[in-house]
Amino acid sequence: MSTVKENLPADEKRFFSDQLMVELSHVLVERGIVRQQQIEELNSRRALTGENLHSLLLKEGLVDETILLGILAELSNIPFMPIAKLPVTQDVAAKVPARIALRYKIMPVKYENGIITLAKSEVPQATETDSLRMLLNTALDWVLCTRDDIVKSLKHFYGLGAEAVDSLVESVEKQESTVVATDVAAETADAGIVKFVNQIIAEAIDMGATDVHIEPFENDLRLRYRIDGMLQVIPVPKGIAKLSKAIVSCIKIM
Template sequence: MQPIGKVLVELGYATQGQILSVLARQMKIPYVDFSERKVNPNAVTTTPEELARRYTVIPIDFDEDRLLVVMADPRNVLAVDDLRIVTGYEIKVAISTKEDILQAIDQYYKQAIETGDDFASLETPDELEIQEVAEDAPIVKLVNLIITRAVNDRASDIHIEPQEKDMRVRYRVDGVLHEVMRSPKQIQAAVLSRFKIMASMDIAETRKPQDGHCGLSINGKAIDFRVATLPTVYGERVVLRILQKESIMLKLDDLGFLPESLERFTSAYLKPYGAILVTGPTGSGKSTTLYATLNVLNTQAKNIVTIEDPVEYRLPGINQVQINTKAGLTFSRGLRSILRTSPDIVMVGEIRDQETAQIAVEAALTGHLVLSTLHTNDAPGAISRLTEMGIEPFLISSAIDCVQAQRLARRLCKDCKEAYKPSRQALLEAGFKIAKDEEVPTIYRPKGCAKCNGTGYKGRCGIYEVMLKSEEIERLTVGRASAEEIKKAAVKGGMKTLRDDGLEKVLIGTTSIEEVMRVVV
């Protein structure tokens, strides 16, 4: 008697892919559609082609310490055991059609042979000149693959990390690191040297951290990379920061402001003078917000000057100054010089010390619009931070028109987000105010699909807390009130806290409760 699935396929009521998709759900394993799923060429090289064809399997990616292998028959225990022995990895199985797997073997093993054979021919780094190896075609090809894939995957950073037995590559996508490949230990030195050559670093210096940068054209787009090395016990670690021009040309409307928050922030930067501070931890999107604001303010009638460390993005029509501490050009010294060039708007990359803070406050009080960043957990905390730096409270109260705290949360994937009703207790724990007789709202959670690489999230949105100056806040500032007292007055005056802003974005389906809890303390 034929299996019912085979009968349905023969009668034309279902495709083999549809049958296997149902079977995968029953077995609680992934079903792989090769037209939607990327294949990691580094995973392919872990398994000999002969073994892949014998069992009709193909390794397609790494899942933490496991190798993800697509099989026509995932119940073949012998195949799984052989793969574990040959590759040295624990095996995570997935299922697909026999025809699709064989087609993938034809396609990807042909690509892997070109690179894999080249790597196999390499000697260990000690036996060859590192620079010569770093410029060999297979190494160049691998490095280009790592960079191109990172750009295509919307990564913000690439982490090249030597391990005890191999080399790990991770991408930071939407603020979270994901492992994408592992490479043989024997090519580690050559790969790291290739990155250093591209960034004009000293490849012979492996004991000290180095910084560099390079520019490449990828998919027709000019992209800058900031490169940093750090010696570790297993070799030099390299991190590349990907700086895409498009990401900094965003409009404020695209950043995720709720209408009332954007209206409050806009009212501050449209003033001819005063200071606007954007606060938050590293990686919370502060620079993006400032650049988006400068894009709005950048007109022929304005003289805009920035002082940054480093200048990550070049903005047409804006005079940008790079900090150079070795030459004596610090934030404070540079800011003093800028103020002698008749600027209308000044952007200071970061207020790090009392002197810079003092000059920025004085500039805001003498007819300049000053934008800068500060590291505080929330908006009211910026007032206390400036006071701790030694700035007189009466100057702070007069100069600071707006403080905006922010975080970045991952956006739920529009193609797969899943509606559900959480428990009342879960909502209360997250900070929702919900009455006993009030119906629990429907919200969304991540599910995962091919378009979001199975994460359930795609892109990020800002979570904002916009505190505007008021008579009450001025009075509290002059009286050296605590940040908590200032916060109460700000909320009373219409400020949404970071948590409230985040929870509102949960209700409208932009992000999940888990994301808000992750990024908002």
């Protein structure tokens, strides 16, 4: 007998809970995807590490992520779909600040009738939903997407190092409104710039780039990597032009 919640109302979502993970375990065993012994071993590890069952299943490679999310969609009534099938635009992404999207590992994928639909690679918690509802001051809905979809979309719509840049721009704007910036604020900004430049270099290495081109303009900054002999434009966060001089100075002394 299946443990999937077949009679759950179409508009009623279930959030993350221990009970949901128990039901997930039952379905995985019933369908022959994992063995009961494997579930027991993961539960023992979960008690020691605090990781949830979802993360451990993926870490151990016991379940394909799309299969896992499909089952969780059945259990939670939160639909699972590729981001490519969702109407994501820059205007939709702008509804959620970069630092919030990256902190919560969420991607805004739709805005309709005053409701923002957020994509996440795990079933969200009720407390998380309440916090986001207050931070964004709007009603929320959810969909499930793979981690790879979320990561790629965050980079595409918010740009490389968006969280660091978002905080740095805010810091710079505060300093500009103050007659004298404190040493602590200046040191914090310097550390943030170094972190961002390191992200640029690390990403270039991961992508197999041979050259990194950082091209400051009057009101913009363009980042390009040479990959397989071709220069490719890399998305960068809005407002990065305010940090152009600091970024160039950081690179000069590296």
